[in-house]
Amino acid sequence: xxxxxxxxxxxxxxxxxxxxxxxxxxxxxxxxxxxxxxxxxxxxxxxxxxxxxxxxxxxxxxxxxxxxxxxxxxxxxxxxxxxxxxxxxxxxxxxxxxxxxxxxxxxxxxxxxxxxxxxxxxxxxxxxxxxxxxxxxxxxxxxxxxxxxxxxxxxxxxxxxxxxxxxxxxxxxxxxxxxxxxxxxxxxxxxxxxxxxxxxxxxxxxxxxxxxxxxxxxxxxxxxxxxxxxxxxxxxxxxxxxxxxxxxxxxxxxxxxxxxxxxxxxxxxxxxxxxxxxxxxxxxxxxxxxxxxxxxxxxxxxxxxxxxxxxxxxxxxxxxxxxxxxxxxxxxxxxxxxxxxxxxxxxxxxxxxxxxxxxxxxxxxxxxxxxxxxxxxxxxxxxxxxxxxxxxxxxxxxxxxxxxxxxxxxxxxxxxxxxxxxxxxxxxxxxxxxxxxxxxxxxxxxxxxxxxxxxxxxxxxxxxxxxxxxxxxxxxxxxxxxxxxxxxxxxxxxxxxxxxxxxxxxxxxxxxxxxxxxxxxxxxxxxxxxxxxxxxxxxxxxxxx
Amino acid sequence: xxxxxxxxxxxxxxxxxxxxxxxxxxxxxxxxxxxxxxxxxxxxxxxxxxxxxxxxxxxxxxxxxxxxxxxxxxxxxxxxxxxxxxxxxxxxxxxxxxxxxxxxxxxxxxxxxxxxxxxxxxxxxxxxxxxxxxxxxxxxxxxxxxxxxxxxxxxxxxxxxxxxxxxxxxxxxxxxxxxxxxxxxxxxxxxxxxxxxxxxxxxxxxxxxxxxxxxxxxxxxxxxxxxxxxxxxxxxxxxxxxxxxxxxxxxxxxxxxxxxxxxxxxxxxxxxxxxxx
Numbered sequence: 132x133x134x135x136x137x138x139x140x141x142x143x144x145x146x147x148x149x150x151x152x153x154x155x156x157x158x159x160x161x162x163x164x165x166x167x168x169x170x171x172x173x174x175x176x177x178x179x180x181x182x183x184x185x186x187x188x189x190x191x192x193x194x195x196x197x198x199x200x201x202x203x204x205x206x207x208x209x210x211x212x213x214x215x216x217x218x219x220x221x222x223x224x225x226x227x228x229x230x231x232x233x234x235x236x237x238x239x240x241x242x243x244x245x246x247x248x249x250x251x252x253x254x255x256x257x258x259x260x261x262x263x264x265x266x267x268x269x270x271x272x273x274x275x276x277x278x279x280x281x282x283x284x285x286x287x288x289x290x291x292x293x294x295x296x297x298x299x300x301x302x303x304x305x306x307x308x309x310x311x312x313x314x315x316x317x318x319x320x321x322x323x324x325x326x327x328x329x330x331x332x333x334x335x336x337x338x339x340x341x342x343x344x345x346x347x348x349x350x351x352x353x354x355x356x357x358x359x360x361x362x363x364x365x366x367x368x369x370x371x372x373x374x375x376x377x378x379x380x381x382x383x384x385x386x387x388x389x390x391x392x393x394x395x396x397x398x399x400x401x402x403x404x405x406x407x408x409x410x411x412x413x414x415x416x417x418x419x420x421x422x423x424x425x426x427x428x429x430x431x432x433x434x435x436x437x438x439x440x441x442x443x444x445x446x447x448x449x450x451x452x453x454x455x456x457x458x459x460x461x462x463x464x465x466x467x468x469x470x471x472x473x474x475x476x477x478x479x480x481x482x483x484x485x486x487x488x489x490x491x492x493x494x495x496x497x498x499x500x501x502x503x504x505x506x507x508x509x510x511x512x513x514x515x516x517x518x519x520x521x522x523x524x525x526x527x528x529x530x531x532x533x534x535x536x537x538x539x540x541x542x543x544x545x546x547x548x549x550x551x552x553x554x555x556x557x558x559x560x561x562x563x564x565x566x567x568x569x570x571x572x573x574x575x576x577x578x579x580x581x582x583x584x585x586x587x588x589x590x591x592x593x594x595x596x597x598x599x600x601x602x603x604x605x606x607x608x609x610x611x612x613x614x615x616x617x618x619x620x621x622x623x624x625x626x627x628x629x630x631x632x633x634x635x636x637x638x639x640x641x642x643x644x645x646x647x648x649x650x651x652x653x654x655x656x657x658x659x660x661x662x663x664x665x666x667x668x669x670x671x672x673x674x675x676x
Numbered sequence: 677x678x679x680x681x682x683x684x685x686x687x688x689x690x691x692x693x694x695x696x697x698x699x700x701x702x703x704x705x706x707x708x709x710x711x712x713x714x715x716x717x718x719x720x721x722x723x724x725x726x727x728x729x730x731x732x733x734x735x736x737x738x739x740x741x742x743x744x745x746x747x748x749x750x751x752x753x754x755x756x757x758x759x760x761x762x763x764x765x766x767x768x769x770x771x772x773x774x775x776x777x778x779x780x781x782x783x784x785x786x787x788x789x790x791x792x793x794x795x796x797x798x799x800x801x802x803x804x805x806x807x808x809x810x811x812x813x814x815x816x817x818x819x820x821x822x823x824x825x826x827x828x829x830x831x832x833x834x835x836x837x838x839x840x841x842x843x844x845x846x847x848x849x850x851x852x853x854x855x856x857x858x859x860x861x862x863x864x865x866x867x868x869x870x871x872x873x874x875x876x877x878x879x880x881x882x883x884x885x886x887x888x889x890x891x892x893x894x895x896x897x898x899x900x901x902x903x904x905x906x907x908x909x910x911x912x913x914x915x916x917x918x919x920x921x922x923x924x925x926x927x928x929x930x931x932x933x934x935x936x937x938x939x940x941x942x943x944x945x946x947x948x949x950x951x952x953x
Contacts, residue, residue, distance in 0.1 A: 469846050489854075496852035509843035513865040523851040571847060 135203075136307055136340045137163040137186070137225075142200035142210075144181055144190065155181045155195060156364040163308065163340040168331075170343045170351045170372070172387075173361035174590040179344045182361075183310045185210075186342070187227055188217045204308075223253045226301040230313040232293035236285040242269075242296050243281030249303045268299040271336075272329060291322035295329065302333055309334070310342045315350065319454035320617065324661035327354050346591065348391045349620070349664025352376055360384045376667060390595040392620040394662060396643040400627060403445040407579055407611045408466065408499075413439045413475035415458075415465055415635075435461040436472070437635040443579065448605065448612040450626030450643070452619060452658070458635035459615045463581050466613065467499050468492060479579070497527050500572035502601075504584040506564035510556040516542075516567055517552035523574040534574075541570040545600060562593035566600065573604065580605070581613045586621060598625060619662050623647055631655045683944040690940020696933035700926075704750035711744035715900040719744070723916045734918035736909055742919060745905045746926050752901040753930065756813065757882040760820035765875050767821065768828025773859050775829070776836025787833070790826045798823035802885055806894045813896045816889060820882045831874055835867035869945035876938035880931040887927050902927050 139161040146155050156178035163169050173179045184190050186202055186209060202209040204225070209217065229235035237245060246265040250256055256264070262281075269277035272295040285293055294314060301309060311330065315323040331354060334341050343354060351358055351372065358376070359369040360383065368381040379385045415436040435458045443449050451459045464470045466477055468484065476485045484495050500523075503509035510519060517538050524534035542551055545566040556564060565585060572580060582601065586594040598621065605612055616622050622629055622643070629646045631639040631654065639652040650656045659665075685691050713719070721729045722739040729735070733743040775786035793801075802819040809815035839845060840863065848858050889895055890903025891910070902923040909919025 464846075467850055469849055493852040496850060499850070501847065501850045503843035503847065505843055509847060511844040511862055511866070514862075522848070522853070526851050526853055568847070572850075575851065 135162040135164050136205075137161075137342075138203045139182070139186070140201050140203065142182070142185065142202060143198040144178070144185055145196055145198040147194040152364065154198065154364055156185075156361075158200070159361075159364075159366055161342075161359060161366070161369075163342055165307065165340055166334065166338045168334065168341040168343055168354055168356045170345060170355035170358045171361060172345060172348065172351055172358060174346060174387075174592065176363070177361040178364040179361050180312055183227070183312050183342060183344055186308075186310060187221055187225060188214075219253070222249055222306070223304040224306050225308040225310065226304070226306040227310040227312065228294070228297050228301050228314045231317050232290065232297045233285060235297060236293060238285050241282050241284055242288070245296075246281075246300050246303055249300060253304055264303075265299075268303055269296070271302070271333070272296070272299045274299070289322075290318050291325065294318060294322075294326050298326075298329060298333065302337060305337050306339060308340045308342065310344075312344045313346070314343075316345070316347070320619070320663070321454065321657055321661040323350075323663065327663070330354065347663060348376070348388060348591070349662065349667070352664035352667035360387070387591060390592045392595070392598075392618075392624040394620055394623050394647065394665065396623045396647045397625075399642060399644060400447075402447065402627070405445040406442045407445050407480060408443040408613075409476075409478045410439060410441050410462075410466060411476040411478075413462070413465055413472055413477065415461055415470065415472045434635050436465060439475075439632075439635075439637055441630060441637065441640065443611050443613060445611055446605075446609055447627040448614050448625055450622040450629040451613065451615045451632060452617065452622050452629055453632035454617060454658075456634075457632040459632050460583055461635075462632070463501070463583050463613060463615050467501050467581050468496075469501070493527070497523075497575040498577055499579045499581060500575055500577040502565075502568050502572050502580065502582040502585045505588055506561045506568060507588075509568050510564055512556055514555075515552070516554055516556065516559075519556075519567065520571050520574050523571065527575060537574055538570075541573055544573070544604070545570045560593075561589055562597060565589065565593075565597050569597075569600065569604070573608070576608070577610070579611050579613065581615075583615045584617065585614075587616065587618060594621070601625070619647075619658065631658065680944055684940050687940040687943050689936050690943070693933040693936025693940065696929055697937055700750055700930050700933065701754065703747050704754055707744075707747035707751055711741070711747055713744065715744045715748040716740060723912070723919075725916075726918050726922075733922045734916070736905070736916070736919045737912060742905065742922055745900050746902065746923055748900040749902040749905060749923065750926065750930075752813075752899050753883045753886060753927075756817055756820065756886045756901075757879040757934075760817045760824065760882045760886075761875055761878045763817065763821040764825040764878060765828050765871060767825040769832050769864070769871070771825070771829035772832025772834075773836055773864065776833035777840055777855070777859055777863070779837075783833075786829075790829050793822070794826045799885065799888060802889060803892065803894060806889055811889075811894045811896055813899055816886055816894075816896065819889070820885050823885070824878055824881065827878070828871065828874060831870055832867060835870060836863055839863045839866055869941075873938055873942045873945065876934060876941055880934040880938070883927065883931055883934075 139159055142159045143157050144155040146153065159182060161169065171179045171182060181190065181195070185197060188209060190196060197210050200210070204220070243265055246268060247261050250261040250264065265281060266277045269280050274280050274292060274295050280296070288296065314330070315326050318326060327350065330341065345351060355372040357370065358372050359366050360375065360381065361367070362383045368375060368379065368384045375384060376388065379388055413436055417433040417435050439462060451462065453459045461470065465472045476483050478484065479495060479498060484492065487495070517535065520538035520541055521534040524537050525531065529537070539549055539552060542549055547563060547566055556567070559567065585601065586597050589597060602625070604610065614625050626643050628640065628642050630637055631646065631652065633654050639646065639650065639655045646655060647659065650659055718739040719741045720731065720735060720739050722735060722737050724731050724735045726732065726734040731741055731743065733746065735741055771786050771790060775783040802823050805819035805822060806815050809818065845858060845862055848862055886901065887903030887906070890901045891907040893907060895901050895904045905923040906920045909916065913920055
């Protein structure tokens with residue numbers, strides 16, 4: 132029998148009374164060997180993060196606690212060991228990387244100091260020796276100019292650099308086990324690819340076992356040796372990466388994998404030449420305004436959108452893809468006149484709307500509507516669903532009964548029960564809220580729908596449903612759609628044409644098939660090659676139609 | 677509402693505070709029933725101790741009934757506290773809402789004005805205002821309002837700043853909603869809870885300022901108040917302790933009760949604390 136580094140036996144974690152289920156996880160069995168990567172996959176609420184926290188003894192006691200089972204690490208049971216022993220194990224033998232490096236690092240301590248802290252508490256070394264080791268670690272995680280980085284503070288680093296620093300800290304004492312809780316979810320796709328590569332390299336250098344928690348099957352395909360799939364606190368399937376991804380046996384795994392959008396672009400549709408929205412040389416600069424008396428520093432200037440021109444044709448879905456900070460959301464908000472821009476024109480059906488005042492603009496508002504990213508922030512928590520949807524028609528001068536009728540009709544179109552009309556937003560799940568957001572946007576019978584990352588806050592199975600809903604609606608109402616996303620898989624399934632943006636500029640425009648099949652710009656190539664799980668194109672994941 | 681009461685009543689001291697507050701309110705409403713006479717009336721032998729000569733809480737140097745003064749003073753204190761706070765909250769919301777919502781120049785202008793009011797020590801400022809306007813109940817209310825609105829303005833501005841960029845507000849823009857309607861119907865209801873909390877605490881401060889002014893002889897000479905009673909009795913604090921002590925206790929208890937209620941409201945309305953429990 133192979134000796135496992137870590138074996139979790141029949142572990143159950145109890146939730147406080149009144150929670151929606153009794154156990155966060157139930158009878159979980161997992162093993163991890165040296166040099167192996169075990170991916171725990173699941174949707175939100177599946178208990179994957181709590182499993183990781185239980186290993187580190189970080190459960191939010193006394194509300195959430197281990198009910199039964201054991202976590203065997205070497206000869207010890209981590210459920211039973213004393214608090215002092217657990218503290219020794221944390222950091223030196225088992226260490227953890229978190230999702231959001233900005234909040235996981237102490238903002239008022241320099242990176243060097245934070246690494247130094249680990250050595251100070253866990254090993255006795257001279258100051259110079261500690262410093263040398265810290266610099267070596269930063270060099271190992273490929274941070275540029277490690278000596279300089281030692282003195283910087285977390286906010287001075289980029290997201291990817293922060294995550295590298297976190298990894299350096301986690302590896303400081305060459306732990307036997309590294310737990311990574313969604314370490315790349317908050318990162319851009321190209322950065323994510325680099326971090327995944329780094330974790331792989333570090334693992335082979337230190338021969339540690341990696342427990343990797345993620346919701347992204349692409350990442351699983353790239354990094355895992357073995358996979359465990361969790362659903363509502365139970366492990367429904369586990370096996371080697373090849374078995375689980377290519378021959379899933381459990382229906383839940385099958386449905387999850389089927390919901391992952393394929394990278395193969397969908398079949399092209401008939402194209403119209405009639406332009407609905409034309410954007411001409413749009414520019415938007417942030418910052419630069421002076422303060423009241425002219426005191427104070429002049430603010431940093433950011434060219435969010437530079438000289439962007441594009442057309443949206445009747446009935447098409449135009450994808451705008453790019454990484455964070457590329458200006459894609461700003462562009463969308465400028466098109467829909469949520470933001471004023473400095474320069475350039477936007478016309479809808481040939482009418483230039485860029486200089487219109489509020490009252491003049493009102494009839495055009497109805498033609499363009501927006502679906503927002505965060506289903507929790509996009510609905511006013513104090514207003515009933517029915518009124519949220521009916522608001523638009525009311526403002527545009529419809530009578531109360533007409534607006535109500537329209538709202539009820541829309542609720543059924545987006546697949547919600549008519550009882551939802553009198554409820555408040557907090558009674559709905561993320562996916563349902565997104566449906567409400569879509570209903571609100573459709574209430575004015577728009578011609579153009581601008582969707583800003585409408586599915587990126589949702590679980591993959593819900594994501595598939597919302598994408599399907601958007602597609603049905605687009606077809607039924609003959610909408611033209613601007614679809615902003617950072618996820619190229621989604622873009623491949625939804626868009627007819629794609630605009631790739633970087634640093635506020637358009638770097639490439641083309642049909643989806645062109646961009647995915649034969650990208651010309653270097654950045655488009657880089658983006659495409661960074662998509663996680665590129666090598667794994669499964670037969671199960673069908674395109675949306 | 678029932679849900680709200682459940683959360684509020686989980687805080688025992690808040691319920692206790694509310695009970696005291698209700699009692700004070702009760703005394704204030706029935707003051708003219710139990711003491712139908714003018715509290716300034718000379719009711720009997722001066723400087724009688726508590727329980728002597730028919731005085732429940734004694735009489736002051738002119739023979740005025742302290743208990744009657746406290747009962748009638750409760751009305752004054754609560755009324756001034758409430759009116760001044762409502763006025764201050766109203767002004768504060770207007771300033772805060774406009775400066776937070778529009779930002780830029782308007783924000784700069786309104787906030788500089790607010791800062792001018794904030795830089796002057798509030799009690800000194802209140803004394804100055806009352807002295808200029810001649811002591812009367814109106815001038816006291818105005819003075820308290822003027823010194824206490826900047827806090828509300830700051831709070832409301834911060835709330836508006838964070839809420840105006842929320843996606844639900846942007847959605848309203850795309851529907852073509854007017855600014856005023858967005859401010860009143862969409863944003864304001866979402867920042868009511870902190871406003872209610874700060875308002876309840878401001879009532880307590882207002883009562884203290886009023887008492888302080890009356891103590892210094894700047895109260896309305898025709899209206900009985902707790903501060904006035906303390907001011908009248910301060911010269912004989914050692915010989916006739918009851919004249920100052922009972923109104924003082926009344927102020928202490930009322931302010932404490934309001935603070936407890938304010939704290940309880942904070943706990944009940946703050947969603948983050950809600951989760952913790």
